[in-house]
Amino acid sequence: MTAYVFDPSRPGFAEDPYPFYAELRAKDPVHEHPLGYWILSRHADVFELLRSRHSVEDRHARATPLRRLREDAVGGEYRAVAPTMLDRDPPDHTRLRKLVTKAFTKRAIDALEPRVTELVDTALDRMEHRIADTGRADVVEELAYPLPMTVISELLGMPDTDHTRLRELASMVVRRLDQVTDPELIQSIAAAGAELSARIDEVVTEKRRSPGDDVLTALIQAEDDGDVLTDEELVAQVVLLYVAGHETTVNLIANGTLALLRNPDQFALLTARPDLDANTVEEVLRYESPVHQSRRITLSQYRVGGRVIPAGSFVLAALASANRDPEFWGPDADALRLDRANARSHVCFGSGGAHHCLGASLARLEGRVALGRLVRRFPKLALADTVTWNGRINVRGPVSVPVTT
Numbered sequence: 001m002t003a004y005v006f007d008p009s010r011p012g013f014a015e016d017p018y019p020f021y022a023e024l025r026a027k028d029p030v031h032e033h034p035l036g037y038w039i040l041s042r043h044a045d046v047f048e049l050l051r052s053r054h055s056v057e058d059r060h061a062r063a064t065p066l067r068r069l070r071e072d073a074v075g076g077e078y079r080a081v082a083p084t085m086l087d088r089d090p091p092d093h094t095r096l097r098k099l100v101t102k103a104f105t106k107r108a109i110d111a112l113e114p115r116v117t118e119l120v121d122t123a124l125d126r127m128e129h130r131i132a133d134t135g136r137a138d139v140v141e142e143l144a145y146p147l148p149m150t151v152i153s154e155l156l157g158m159p160d161t162d163h164t165r166l167r168e169l170a171s172m173v174v175r176r177l178d179q180v181t182d183p184e185l186i187q188s189i190a191a192a193g194a195e196l197s198a199r200i201d202e203v204v205t206e207k208r209r210s211p212g213d214d215v216l217t218a219l220i221q222a223e224d225d226g227d228v229l230t231d232e233e234l235v236a237q238v239v240l241l242y243v244a245g246h247e248t249t250v251n252l253i254a255n256g257t258l259a260l261l262r263n264p265d266q267f268a269l270l271t272a273r274p275d276l277d278a279n280t281v282e283e284v285l286r287y288e289s290p291v292h293q294s295r296r297i298t299l300s301q302y303r304v305g306g307r308v309i310p311a312g313s314f315v316l317a318a319l320a321s322a323n324r325d326p327e328f329w330g331p332d333a334d335a336l337r338l339d340r341a342n343a344r345s346h347v348c349f350g351s352g353g354a355h356h357c358l359g360a361s362l363a364r365l366e367g368r369v370a371l372g373r374l375v376r377r378f379p380k381l382a383l384a385d386t387v388t389w390n391g392r393i394n395v396r397g398p399v400s401v402p403v404t405t
Helices: 018-026 043-050 065-074 092-104 105-112 112-132 141-143 148-154 161-179 183-209 215-221 231-261 264-272 276-288 360-376
Strands: 031-033 037-038 293-297 302-304 307-309 314-318 399-400 402-404
Touching: 018 293, 031 360, 037 161, 043 293, 043 302, 043 314, 065 183, 092 105, 092 231, 105 360, 112 141, 112 148, 112 360, 112 402, 141 360, 141 399, 148 161, 148 215, 148 231, 148 360, 148 399, 161 231, 183 215, 183 231, 215 231, 231 264, 231 276, 231 314, 231 360, 231 399, 264 276, 264 360, 276 360, 276 399
Parallel strands: 037 314
Antiparallel strands: 031 037, 293 314, 302 307
């Protein structure tokens, strides 16, 4: 009998990965992949790993077939950008996070709500005109992409730049988070990372000449007990904030819209119940996770699910699988239920561990305003055509959600 191997390249995965995750949980929930890494897929196991003190620094990982393949493809160390706070353990992680966290406090994010509401209403105006003129509009192009891109650009204080090219580069760089094995694609990811870092370096140089009241200026001037960001650290953190600040929220809004359109009863419920706006974001995050995986490198033997994972192992936490695990969520784990009482128990933002998502409050704000105002502006919204997916395994979402009224 052929041994089970989790393979996201199988037909149908891009369109609907959840049956594949169910198979993974059932057949091998602590899965040792032939390429040398491990995958945890149950909610309990993922939750514990995310809250553990195991590492995020690749230097602790043993060589694997996947790592050797990537290094062979680029002729050395494979990394799309310099290490960010997501790639650092304490105390480096603590130091980097402390220097940027002030911009993402709940008070600071709450102050953005009027601007987010203005941007959403402007996007919905565009959608209305587009539908009136052509009979249809694209939620991704009109709302899900421009909203978080504008918000993070204004928050950072990004000077005028080629946002179209930055979008292309960011889209390629996040492919690094997939278990890519194609040498040409590996090289393209590395090249995109180098170009994106160079372009952000130019942005930082411009901001040094023209400082403002924004996060970029704050990062450049940041000092805490004599500690400042090095030039490489500065560029890396800006790349992280820029990419993470819009890529994942694009998926949240696009995935959320699609989930509501495919569940008309829940669409109608949200239309009638503004009090469910905040919980809708949590349930959408659980039901259709914007990010499907997180990773840790074990610093010591790790016992989980009756298995022993050796020290130095690269372990993937399958967030999207955990968020549909019926052992935790119950028999309706695969159902969208906007009034789900424990929806906030999803693992999308890191489960309160050291690497809990810095931008969680901002993502929640944008998702809440966008989805709530969308359904009430267009109570008869419906899909107009086939949805197109971005083809990624990790930062997965649609590139087009055509709608009509």
